[in-house]
Amino acid sequence: EDQVTQSPEALRLQEGESSSLNCSYTVSGLRGLFWYRQDPGKGPEFLFTLYSAGEEKEKERLKATLTKKESFLHITAPKPEDSATYLCAVQAHFGSRLTFGEGTQLTVNP
Amino acid sequence: KAGVTQTPRYLIKTRGQQVTLSCSPISGHRSVSWYQQTPGQGLQFLFEYFSETQRNKGNFPGRFSGRQFSNSRSEMNVSTLELGDSALYLCASTVWSELGTDTQYFGPGTRLTVL
Numbered sequence: 001e002d003q004v005t006q007s008p009e010a011l012r013l014q015e016g017e018s019s020s021l022n023c024s025y026t027v028s029g030l031r032g033l034f035w036y037r038q039d040p041g042k043g044p045e046f047l048f049t050l051y052s053a054g055e056e057k058e059k060e061r062l063k064a065t066l067t068k069k070e071s072f073l074h075i076t077a078p079k080p081e082d083s084a085t086y087l088c089a090v091q092a093h094f095g096s097r098l099t100f101g102e103g104t105q106l107t108v109n110p
Numbered sequence: 111k112a113g114v115t116q117t118p119r120y121l122i123k124t125r126g127q128q129v130t131l132s133c134s135p136i137s138g139h140r141s142v143s144w145y146q147q148t149p150g151q152g153l154q155f156l157f158e159y160f161s162e163t164q165r166n167k168g169n170f171p172g173r174f175s176g177r178q179f180s181n182s183r184s185e186m187n188v189s190t191l192e193l194g195d196s197a198l199y200l201c202a203s204t205v206w207s208e209l210g211t212d213t214q215y216f217g218p219g220t221r222l223t224v225l
Contacts, residue, residue: 032212034213034214036216041221042218042219043114043200043216043217043218043219044153044200044216045216046213046214046215046216049213087153089153091212095158095165095166096141096143096158096165096166096204096212096214097143097155097158097166097168098143098145098153098155098202098214099155100152100153100154101152102152103152
């Protein structure tokens with residue numbers, strides 16, 4: 001059974017204080033690892049897809065990396081508007097279903 | 111392009127009733143997936159439809175069902191509602207990449223409250 005564990009559950013940062021979120025996974029053949037951002041009362045917003053170990057992707061203040069067992073979402077010099085829940089999900093080789101972690105709730109204080 | 115639309119956005123029902131939720135995917139997308147999101151269980155996969163056929167089903171009871179129409183719009187139905195069915199129901203529209211994976215774009219969700 002595919003499993004995704006995210007840590008920490010919640011993270012409070014000061015504006016400009018960089019940090020990383022962790023996503024550990026076990027999957028029967030990884031087809032893709034996905035990062036989403038979710039604001040309260042809204043659907044998840046797609047951020048990145050990573051396909052193989054060693055891959056990195058960047059978007060503004062966010063950078064996602066992937067190893068064979070985990071992925072990191074690095075947030076550089078965050079701003080209050082980066083406050084949200086960040087979700088990690090894996091997709092196995094067979095089928096489209098995504099298996100999600102519980103998410104990391106990020107709060108960035110001005 | 112317009113995003114994924116879901117209707118209604120909010121719904122209040124009582125135990126024992128049934129409910130139908132609707133989802134219109136992004137234009138040109140033929141695959142639709144449904145997820146249930148609750149504080150305790152997180153996001154859990156319900157089912158996936160492609161070209162009017164259910165391709166994949168999650169571990170939910172038979173009270174949860176769905177269908178897809180020829181225009182790719184999808185509906186999900188929950189019969190005999192229970193208090194535990196209160197959740198945010200999310201629909202995702204899928205586009206396939208050149209690398210063979212697919213990316214799911216989510217709608218805003220329907221917030222169902224069962225009293």
